[in-house]
Every structure is written in C-alpha cells, then in structure tokens.
Amino acid sequence: MFTEVFLFMEQQELIPHLFRTEYRKITAVLGKFFGAENIEIAEDIASDTFLLASETWSIKGLPPNPAAWLYTVAKNKALDYLRRDANFNQKIAEQIKLASPEAEEMEIDLSEKNIVDSQLQMLFAVCHPSIPAEAQIALSLRILCGFGINEIADAFLTNKETINKRLFRAKEKLRTEKIKIEFPGLAEINKRLDAVLTTLYLLFNEGYYSASQDVTLRQDLCLEAMRLTYLLIENKSTNLPFVNALLSLMCFHSSRFEARIDNNGETILYQDQDTSLWNQELIGKGEYFLNQAFEGNEVSKYHLEAGIAYWHTIQTDTKEKWKNILQLYNQLLQIEYSQVAALNRTYALSKANGKAEAIIEAEKLKLDNSHLYHSLLGELYTDVDNTKAISNFKTALALARSTADKGLIAKKIKEIR
Amino acid sequence: MKDFLFLFRNTEAGSTHSSPEEMQAITQKWIDWISGIAAQNKLTDRGNRLAHEGKVVRPNNIITDGPYTEIKELIGGYTIVKAESLEEAAEIAKGCPGLLSGGNVEVREISVL
Structure with missing residues (x-):
C-alpha cells in the first residue's frame, strides 16, 4: 500500500516551465502548418x-509521457x-498540399527536427522588418516564448490593452504583408538575420535593464533571448x-545577474x-562564443560590445583593462553612435587617463536632458570639485524617472556630504 | 471509514485566457492537493475530468445541449475520498485549489445502502 502511494506521489511533479516550453513548440509547428495569416x-x-x-x-495526475500526450491532443x-x-479546409488544405505535394494526407509533424525548424522559421517571420520593433518583441514573447x-x-511595465494592441498590429502585418514562415533565401539571409538579432538584443535588454521589480520574470526574458x-x-x-x-555578449552580461540585483530588486552598481x-x-x-565570433574577419557592433563585456568580467581594476574598454568604445561609436556608448566611453576615459581629461571630453557631449x-x-567632479558634483547630481535627480535611478543618485549626493 | 464524492464545480470563464505558466501552476496545485489526500491514505478514487459538452434528456423526448444553458456553474470533475464523517470530508475539501478561482466543491456521502 505504502509503495503504491509512494509511486503515485513520485511522478506528480511537473517539470518547471513544461507548459510554456511545450506551448511554444506546438504553436510554432501549428503556426507553420496553418500559415502566418492564421497564427491565431x-x-x-x-x-x-x-x-x-x-x-x-489536475484530477488524474500526470500521464506517463506528458509531452507525447500534449502532441497527440494538439x-x-x-x-x-x-x-x-x-x-x-478547402482553401487552406489546398495551399498546404501545394506547399508540400508529396504529403498525401495532411500531417502535423511534431518531430524534434520540425519543431526546431518551425521555431527558427517563425523567428524570421516574427522579426520581419515590416513589423514595428516593440510589436516584434511582444509577438516573440507570445509565440516563440509562450508568455x-x-x-x-x-x-x-504596461497594461494588457497596450500589449493586445501591439500583438494585433503585428499579426495584421503578418497577414497584409503576406509574410511566409520560411527560411529567407541565401541572398537575403544576412539582412534578415540582422533584424532578428536586433530583436533578440532588445529582448535581452528588456530583461536586463527593465525597471520591473519581478526579478524572475526579468531573468526569464534574458534566458529566452539567449535560448x-x-x-x-x-x-x-x-x-x-x-x-x-551576440550570444557571447549575453553570456557575459547575464553572468552578473545574481550580483547586480539586491533582495529588494534594486540595482547594485558594477x-x-x-x-x-x-x-x-x-x-x-x-x-567560448567570443572565440567563435572571431573565426571570420568581420567585426560587428556585437563583437565590440561582447569585447567590452569581456573586460568587465575581469575583477581587478587595472589601467590596461580600461584602456582596452576605451578602445572598444571608440570603435563602437564609429560603427554606431548612441548616447549610452558616448557616456560609457567617457567613463572609461576617466578610468584610463584620469578625471581631468574625461571632464573636458564629457562637457563636449552636451546631453543636457539626460540624467545619465x-x-x-557628478561622478567625474566628485573629489575634484564637490560643489559642481552636487549640482550635477541634483540636476540628474530632477531628470531621472524611475525610483531605482532616483534612489541611486540620492545616495551619491549623501556620500559627498 | 465512508466514501464521499467530491463534485468540482467551476464557472466557465477564466480558462484559456491564462498563460501556459499560470495553467501549469494551477495544475501543480491540484496534483499536490490530491496527492496530499492520497498520502493520508484517504483517496478512494482519483476520479476524472468531465468534458464540457453534454446533453440533458427530459421527458417527452426533449434533449437539450447542456447543462450550461441552465446553470452558470459547470461540474468539471469528481474525486472520491475516504473519511470518518461528512464533517471530516468537508474539511478535506477546504484545500481544493478550485476554491481560489471562484469554484466550489459539493461533498456528498456515497450511500451504500
């Protein structure tokens, strides 16, 4: 009797995220089967x-092979x-048969290979350049990640209505642009892959830099982007x-996930x-992935950002470390300007060549509306000219929006006084 | 020890709108609850889920789709437990996860007479 109970108890723990994992597999395969216009x-x-x-x-307990059970039902x-x-049936069945004339009967292929292929092809469809970036991310999370x-x-940090609207617009684009769930041709693949990587990069950043207090959720977003x-x-x-x-960059960043958020979900500075x-x-x-990335001659912004992230994984603060980071930021800014890169470059400059030089460069940036x-x-003037430091931190405090940012700045002001 | 039937009732709403993760969490709660009853050696029959579709047959050859046209609450499934008394059975039913989402449990002694 007791063994019976024990056996019965044993198989009752669901694999974490089983529903989510299988949901996205089933949706990808069925989405491919029914076509992008019928994704719903x-x-x-x-x-x-x-x-x-x-x-x-819920009542009967788990079947012996939950995934197989789900595939059969689906x-x-x-x-x-x-x-x-x-x-x-008439309309679509013909299309489906046209697409794969060798299939006598319509078959839904839930083999591992077709699941992976369908997910990849779906990734290209969802990240089609005609779909706005935020809608791409929402649709990726829905279809490809099972959120x-x-x-x-x-x-x-928004409401359901906004997300529903974004998803609606994205799906409408899938229809009106007649986007196919397929691999792009060789001529196109680099350009299309560019769009896919941008979305994955944004998805990762959404998790890494989000102001959401839900740490598990943020970590999940990062893991999904990496997956x-x-x-x-x-x-x-x-x-x-x-x-x-890109994957190398994600690995380096996420290596600090545990260290950069405290128990209250607040950011801890590097x-x-x-x-x-x-x-x-x-x-x-x-x-490992950074080594793989340098197999060719090409240097993308992801290479440079991964390089910067690599140097950040080295704990000892040496001039050499910051000189390398500075050079990488210099190259990055030449490929693609961004405010954050410009600010970070100046910080690296102060670490490599001293605050005096960095202050001169910083004053040239003139990003007066940015709290960063x-x-x-404020950081650069600290211990150089504390009056200027405090006045800059105060301006930053007035410009900052999130409570986390405000908290960090207020702490800095306190430390100077 | 007597056998008692648990009838799980739920409202039709609140179903496919849940995310896979949420549905998994609910499923796990149910499995944990029923396993807990089994661990006390009080589970006679896990029972089953009942499909949503059904028909109600009435006198004079009247057959309607149902029963959801008449009542908003639907019996979603049943389980049979062992208990000393109706009170004890009701105590066990208090842990049912369905209660958290607006459902209820009807507890009835299975009379063998």
Missing part, C-alpha cells in the same frame, strides 16, 4: 490543448479544426560570427557588486 488558430489550438491538460491532469484538435471548418499577455505586460540566439547557432546556415558575438556572485560558468561560455549625463558629470 495555432494559438487557440495550443491554448485549448493546455486547458484540457490542466483539467485532466494534432487531433488541429485535424478536428480542419474537418469542422469545411470552408477553411501570457499579463506576463508580457508586466515585463514592459533563441542559441537556436540560430545550432543551425548551420545561421551560425555566423556576429550571432556568436563597482559595488559582490564578485563571488559572478557566474563563472557563464563567463566561460561567453569566452549629469550623473556621469
């Missing part, structure tokens, strides 16, 4: 499948849909140097972090 049918069938799983497993529901909707509307809204980037690396035709550079919390395994992975600019000036 795929989503509905996937949702229905999980609802049935939830209701059934397949049956998809075929039921085709049978039920005669109109749809719920609430979870996406929390990540963006999708890794899908590209595992695929031969997309395993390119700049993809490896120089104040407990370095024993840096994840050495991720740093190692970052180094005034924070940097």
Whole structure:
C-alpha cells in the first residue's frame, strides 16, 4: 500500500516551465502548418490543448509521457479544426498540399527536427522588418516564448490593452504583408538575420535593464533571448560570427545577474557588486562564443560590445583593462553612435587617463536632458570639485524617472556630504 | 471509514485566457492537493475530468445541449475520498485549489445502502 502511494506521489511533479516550453513548440509547428495569416488558430489550438491538460491532469495526475500526450491532443484538435471548418479546409488544405505535394494526407509533424525548424522559421517571420520593433518583441514573447499577455505586460511595465494592441498590429502585418514562415533565401539571409538579432538584443535588454521589480520574470526574458540566439547557432546556415558575438555578449552580461540585483530588486552598481556572485560558468561560455565570433574577419557592433563585456568580467581594476574598454568604445561609436556608448566611453576615459581629461571630453557631449549625463558629470567632479558634483547630481535627480535611478543618485549626493 | 464524492464545480470563464505558466501552476496545485489526500491514505478514487459538452434528456423526448444553458456553474470533475464523517470530508475539501478561482466543491456521502 505504502509503495503504491509512494509511486503515485513520485511522478506528480511537473517539470518547471513544461507548459510554456511545450506551448511554444506546438504553436510554432501549428503556426507553420496553418500559415502566418492564421497564427491565431495555432494559438487557440495550443491554448485549448493546455486547458484540457490542466483539467485532466489536475484530477488524474500526470500521464506517463506528458509531452507525447500534449502532441497527440494538439494534432487531433488541429485535424478536428480542419474537418469542422469545411470552408477553411478547402482553401487552406489546398495551399498546404501545394506547399508540400508529396504529403498525401495532411500531417502535423511534431518531430524534434520540425519543431526546431518551425521555431527558427517563425523567428524570421516574427522579426520581419515590416513589423514595428516593440510589436516584434511582444509577438516573440507570445509565440516563440509562450508568455501570457499579463506576463508580457508586466515585463514592459504596461497594461494588457497596450500589449493586445501591439500583438494585433503585428499579426495584421503578418497577414497584409503576406509574410511566409520560411527560411529567407541565401541572398537575403544576412539582412534578415540582422533584424532578428536586433530583436533578440532588445529582448535581452528588456530583461536586463527593465525597471520591473519581478526579478524572475526579468531573468526569464534574458534566458529566452539567449535560448533563441542559441537556436540560430545550432543551425548551420545561421551560425555566423556576429550571432556568436551576440550570444557571447549575453553570456557575459547575464553572468552578473545574481550580483547586480539586491533582495529588494534594486540595482547594485558594477563597482559595488559582490564578485563571488559572478557566474563563472557563464563567463566561460561567453569566452567560448567570443572565440567563435572571431573565426571570420568581420567585426560587428556585437563583437565590440561582447569585447567590452569581456573586460568587465575581469575583477581587478587595472589601467590596461580600461584602456582596452576605451578602445572598444571608440570603435563602437564609429560603427554606431548612441548616447549610452558616448557616456560609457567617457567613463572609461576617466578610468584610463584620469578625471581631468574625461571632464573636458564629457562637457563636449552636451546631453543636457539626460540624467545619465549629469550623473556621469557628478561622478567625474566628485573629489575634484564637490560643489559642481552636487549640482550635477541634483540636476540628474530632477531628470531621472524611475525610483531605482532616483534612489541611486540620492545616495551619491549623501556620500559627498 | 465512508466514501464521499467530491463534485468540482467551476464557472466557465477564466480558462484559456491564462498563460501556459499560470495553467501549469494551477495544475501543480491540484496534483499536490490530491496527492496530499492520497498520502493520508484517504483517496478512494482519483476520479476524472468531465468534458464540457453534454446533453440533458427530459421527458417527452426533449434533449437539450447542456447543462450550461441552465446553470452558470459547470461540474468539471469528481474525486472520491475516504473519511470518518461528512464533517471530516468537508474539511478535506477546504484545500481544493478550485476554491481560489471562484469554484466550489459539493461533498456528498456515497450511500451504500
């Protein structure tokens, strides 16, 4: 009797994220099957499948092979849909048959290979240049990552309506632009991959720099961005140097995830972090992908940013470290200007060549509306001219929006006094 | 020890709008709850889920789709537990995760007479 109970208890723990993981696999395969213009049918069938799983497993417990159970149900529901909707059946079934004439009967292929292929092709469809960037990220989270509307809204610190509108617009684009769920041709792949990497980069940053207090959620966004980037690396035709550079950058950044957020979800600045919390395994992975990234001659902005992130994983603060970081920022700014890069370059300059030189350069940037600019000036003037330091920090305080930023700046002012 | 039937009722809403992660969390709560009953050796039959579709047959050959046309609450499933008394059975039912989402549990003694 007791063994029976024990056996019964043993298999009752669901694998973490099982629903989310399988949801995105099923949605990708069904989305590919029904076509991008019918992506909602795929989503509905996937949702229905999980609802049935939830209701059934709640009472009966887990089936021996939960994934197989889900695939069978999803397949049956998809075929039921085709049978039920005669109109749809005629129109779409023909297209599906045209697309793969060798298929006698419509088959929904939930093999590992087709799941991966479908997810990659879906990634290209979702990151199509005609879809606005924020809509791409929302749609990626929904379709490719299996996030719920609430979870996406929390990540963006916005409400459900906004997210629903973004998703609606993205799906409308999929329809009106007749975007196909397929690999782009060889001639196009670099350009299209560029768009995909931009989205993955933004998705990662959304998690890494979000002001959301939900640390687990933020970490999930970063992991999802890394997972999708890794899908590209595992695929031969997309395993390119700049993809490896991006993943390397993500590994280096996420190695500090534990160290950069305190128990209250507040940011801990780089120089104040407990370095024993840096994840050495991720740093190692970052180094591996960085080496892979330099297999070619090309240097992208991801290479430079990964290089900068690499130097940040070295704990000892040497002039050499900051000279290298400075050079990398110099190159980065030449490829693509951004305010953050300009500010960070100036900070690196102060570390490499001293504050006096950095102050002169900083005053030239004239980013008067940015709280980060005034924070940097405050930092540079500290111990050089404390009156100027405080006045800059005060301007920064007035310009900063998030409570986390305000808190950090207020702390700085206190420290000077 | 007597057997008691738990009938799980839920409102139709609040279903597919949940995210996969949320649905998984709910499922795990149910599994944990029922496993907890089994651990006390009080589970007679895990029972089953009932499909949403159904028909109600009435006198004079009247068959309607249902039962949701008449009542908003739907019986989603059942489980059979063992308890000394109706009170003890009701105490067990208090832990049902369905209660957290607006559902309820009807507890009935299974009379063998």
